[in-house]
Amino acid sequence: MIATIAAKEFRELVRDGRFRWAAVVVGSLLIVAALAGWTAWRTQAQTRDAAQSTMQAMWFNQPAKNPHSAAHYGLWAFKPQMPLGFIDRGVDPYTGTASWLEAHRQNEFRFRPAMDATAAQRFGEWTTAGVLQLLVPLLIILLAHGAFAGERERGTLRQLASLGVPARTLLIGKAVGIGGAMGLLLVPVAAVGAALVMRDSGADGLFRLFALGGVYFAYFTLFLVLTLFVSARAASARGALIVLLSLWAWNGLVAPRLAADMARGVAPTPTARAFSADVQRSLANGVDGHSPASTRNRLLQDSLLAAHGVSHVDSLPFNYSGYSMQRGEEHANGVFDHHFGELWAQYAAQDRAQLAGAVVAPLVAVRQLSMAIAGTDFAQHRAFADAAESYRRLLNKAMNDAIADHAAPGQGFSYLGDSTLWAGVGPFEYEAPGLGRVLVAQAPSLLFVTAWLFALVVTVRRERRLSVL
């Protein structure tokens, strides 16, 4: 019976000119968005790879120079392009994708397109994920809002009900039929996506695409069943449409914004100015605020001289400049750990608070999942930032240690390092977290989506009697 109902819904929709138009428009939008995103992604990937190897070569090919100058010369770390980055750009436009690694400071990320974009551009940028999250649900609503209410108005629902078809069978059959028609539009899009992913990323990309497809399948199913449920309950197709459009706007536009605002209220973050002022203050006076650099240096000198039983730093068995620079670096690292640690913790708290919004709007959880699977969520941005920072510290320590160990007393700044030293640091290598780890980390979002589906299924199962008049 379900198959019969589904087949008839499918046939009717496919014969409907409005459906054909809408499917062509939304399908083209999706494919255009995917192709455009992919083109930009590829260009960026090539630029990134080229820049990364140029950077690395420049580092290795430095002429003999003082290691501390080399550390100041610094190098860029570029975030790798993730296989599905072209489908969902996630937080990249806001956080940036490259970090300048240099002596003495943990830098903020650069290359943040959102910073340069006007408000209109930001709104006008349709990523594939954006179309999937907002336009496809809208299409589902437009196609399915009359599934019951319209039949009730036309009187065919009475004819159906008089046959002894259970309401639930009817609902499932309609869901399958309309879902099948949606498949006509979405399957080609998925195929285009798979072809693009296959070209550059192979199996890992495909697994991610499957996972992403699963998430969006659940999201669309949710919308379809919700639409049918509202349609079954509504007095008229118009009424159903109004209710559903309100729910759509709430889920897609209002609730995510509210959740983000609320999250910022719950876990506020300082402005960039205030943050860097705080960092500067702590660098100068210590995290406790009472140990200025001069005091720290005097204490360090005194303790070293006492420990080695000498009266001048030039008599120490190592180069004092190199040693003290590393100590200064470690002091700064403590300061960065403290301040960035607090900042990251606030961002993580914001993410968690924001996810609570999924209780009232499933899109909040879906958006999280989509970014995470695409490898562009905040947690993965942080994983990269941490790796880049570790590399920066490793590099600085190697430079300072070289001075401490090899420079003649008092000659710290005239000592020259060579290519063995540069090469000894090794290249910056970063492996993004795999799909499995990402999904484990996304357990809360997955739980929210599952809970939504479950709640809807339970509600539908309880729906025994269909109002036909």
Next chain:
Amino acid sequence: MAYSPLLEARGLTKRYGDTVALDALDLGVNSGEVYCLLGANGAGKSTAINCFLDFVRPDTGSALIGGSVVADDPIGTKQRLAYIPETVMLYGNLSAVENLEYFATLATGTRPARPDLLKHLITAGLTEVQADQRVGGFSKGMRQKVGIAIALAKGADVLLLDEPTSGLDPKASNEFHGLLGMLRAHGAAVLMATHDLFRAKESGTRVGIMKRGRKVAELRTDEIGHADLEQLYLQHMHD
């Protein structure tokens, strides 16, 4: 009565706010009977039929089909039933055969073969050419014929008809009642709401006259002439 009627109303009562749509209605329709419900607009005829379909739940009393209470088993009691309202509503962008195929498959659980579907449509009075046309352009009479074909395909022996011929031209109406007679002869129990006293007398075996939700008279059609039935009806409408 030695056996329980196929269709039975026991004290059916339904109120909408202050209006009493049904007021302790009792009636029974046996196999081979056509029971015609007469009464002014708003008398409660449609409400009574809708109680048998579980479209309306009675406040008190119950509607029974084949001895089962409709409200307790709304799906089961529909298995042998066919419903033809004033205008049979169909899917405009499907053809008559496709409509019939859909409804018949849902009703019986198996997909009938095309020749069977065509046979039912032709029995109901459509031509083979019409059978493959989309019903969007069908006249009311043609839609009613598809309704009959659905009843035939389902093999229904309980028919609930709510003014099925109102607005049909006399020839179409005549054909419709001819088919009804055939179904009755095969043992169907028919409950039909109508305003057509002439047809009630011609095709009905019994008539019940309703007023403000109550049955005020009930008689066998072979006991009374056309003129007398009209006389009786008008008399009830006056007081």
